[in-house]
Amino acid sequence: xxxxxxxxxxxxxxxxxxxxxxxxxxxxxxxxxxxxxxxxxxxxxxxxxxxxxxxxxxxxxxxxxxxxxxxxxxxxxxxxxxxxxxxxxxxxxxxxxxxxxxxxxxxxxxxxxxxxxxxxxxxxxxxxxxxxxxxxxxxxxxxxxxxxxxxxxxxxxxxxxxxxxxxxxxxxxxxxxx
Amino acid sequence: xxxxxxxxxxxxxxxxxxxxxxxxxxxxxxxxxxxxxxxxxxxxxxxxxxxxxxxxxxxxxxxxxxxxxxxxxxxxxxxxxxxxxxxxxxxxxxxxxxxxxxxxxxxxxxxxxxxxxxxxxxxxxxxxxxxxxxxxxxxxxxxxxxxxxxxxxxxxxxxxxxxxxxxxxxxxxxxxxxxxxxxxxxxxx
Numbered sequence: 001x002x003x004x005x006x007x008x009x010x011x012x013x014x015x016x017x018x019x020x021x022x023x024x025x026x027x028x029x030x031x032x033x034x035x036x037x038x039x040x041x042x043x044x045x046x047x048x049x050x051x052x053x054x055x056x057x058x059x060x061x062x063x064x065x066x067x068x069x070x071x072x073x074x075x076x077x078x079x080x081x082x083x084x085x086x087x088x089x090x091x092x093x094x095x096x097x098x099x100x101x102x103x104x105x106x107x108x109x110x111x112x113x114x115x116x117x118x119x120x121x122x123x124x125x126x127x128x129x130x131x132x133x134x135x136x137x138x139x140x141x142x143x144x145x146x147x148x149x150x151x152x153x154x155x156x157x158x159x160x161x162x163x164x165x166x167x168x169x170x171x172x173x174x175x176x177x178x
Numbered sequence: 179x180x181x182x183x184x185x186x187x188x189x190x191x192x193x194x195x196x197x198x199x200x201x202x203x204x205x206x207x208x209x210x211x212x213x214x215x216x217x218x219x220x221x222x223x224x225x226x227x228x229x230x231x232x233x234x235x236x237x238x239x240x241x242x243x244x245x246x247x248x249x250x251x252x253x254x255x256x257x258x259x260x261x262x263x264x265x266x267x268x269x270x271x272x273x274x275x276x277x278x279x280x281x282x283x284x285x286x287x288x289x290x291x292x293x294x295x296x297x298x299x300x301x302x303x304x305x306x307x308x309x310x311x312x313x314x315x316x317x318x319x320x321x322x323x324x325x326x327x328x329x330x331x332x333x334x335x336x337x338x339x340x341x342x343x344x345x346x347x348x349x350x351x352x353x354x355x356x357x358x359x360x361x362x363x364x365x366x367x
Contacts, residue, residue: 031237057237057262057266058262058265059230059258059262060258060259060261061258063224063227063230063256064256064258064259064262065230066223066224066227066230067222067224067228067229067230067231067234067256067259068230068231068234068237068262069234070223070231070234071230071231071232071233071234071235071236071238072235072237072238073234074219074234074238074360074361074364075234075235075238075239075364076365077237077238079234093224094223094224094227096223096224097222097223097224098222098223098224101223101352102221102223102357
């Protein structure tokens with residue numbers, strides 16, 4: 001009963017793109033590197049594309065973005081890779097080599113395509129969503145679920161920690177930000 | 179056709195202590211013998227990504243020339259990076275591809291389309307500011323200085339032959355000491 005009520009509350013939650021962008025800026029992100037993702041397209045990528053900062057780099061493929069973020073990291077400039085989970089899955093070898101084995105602060109914000117709002121990713125009906133967290137666990141990559149406004153406060157500390165520890169982090173966007 | 183080793187020796191004479199150089203695979207093993215330097219960026223993590231690392235470095239450090247020594251097989255794995263680089267257009271990025279038509283480090287198998295692929299054409303249509311092609315060492319020697327003075331992104335297709343067997347100790351490319359040396363050297367200036 002409690003769980004059901006809790007799930008209903010999560011389902012009704014709101015996630016604002018403006019809150020996420022504010023948190024990204026507070027996290028000193030200077031570059032957003034992106035392949036469009038339908039979950040974050042309107043609420044995040046669209047406003048980011050209309051702003052002067054952070055600088056938006058549109059890439060052709062997600063693993064390309066991992067390389068760009070790595071190069072930027074060596075120069076001391078912070079970046080965020082904004083992609084869809086399909087792109088994350090496509091980039092596993094780059095994430096393995098560049099982010100994990102080299103220990104670089106690659107920060108990835110990943111829209112979960114077709115995840116049901118309020119449902120934990122591992123309980124999604126979508127196979128492509130269910131496998132994301134187990135894969136990240138297997139790779140030893142830290143991740144955080146960003147499902148509602150209450151989760152947005154996780155973003156800056158996650159970015160700061162990634163750079164402080166020189167480790168990758170994934171921020172999983174579980175619903176379309178408004 | 180130029181011998182890669184000869185070509186790299188010519189290039190090395192024009193690279194300064196301030197420049198960042200990203201050589202890949204077989205070219206990297208030749209390069210670190212010819213020009214060992216802490217600002218050689220050797221750890222790319224996955225095949226094809228050198229040009230993308232280079233773009234990040236070029237944007238993050240616009241005060242430095244960033245020189246990629248790509249492979250043709252490597253570049254085929256990341257052709258989209260040409261478009262991204264052409265769009266971002268960093269003036270300090272110089273992208274060479276050592277075209278020998280093979281996956282040299284993986285058994286000398288031919289790359290797809292080895293007799294037809296026009297890397298210069300790809301770069302030109304992707305928006306590089308200048309595109310060059312060299313197959314004679316003498317001409318390369320005459321023009322390389324001016325090429326490295328042009329505003330980037332500049333692309334150069336080097337038609338080369340390989341230098342024969344190499345001792346490939348990959349810890350010389352991927353070892354943590356290599357990345358630390360690069361990080362320290364970059365932070366120092």
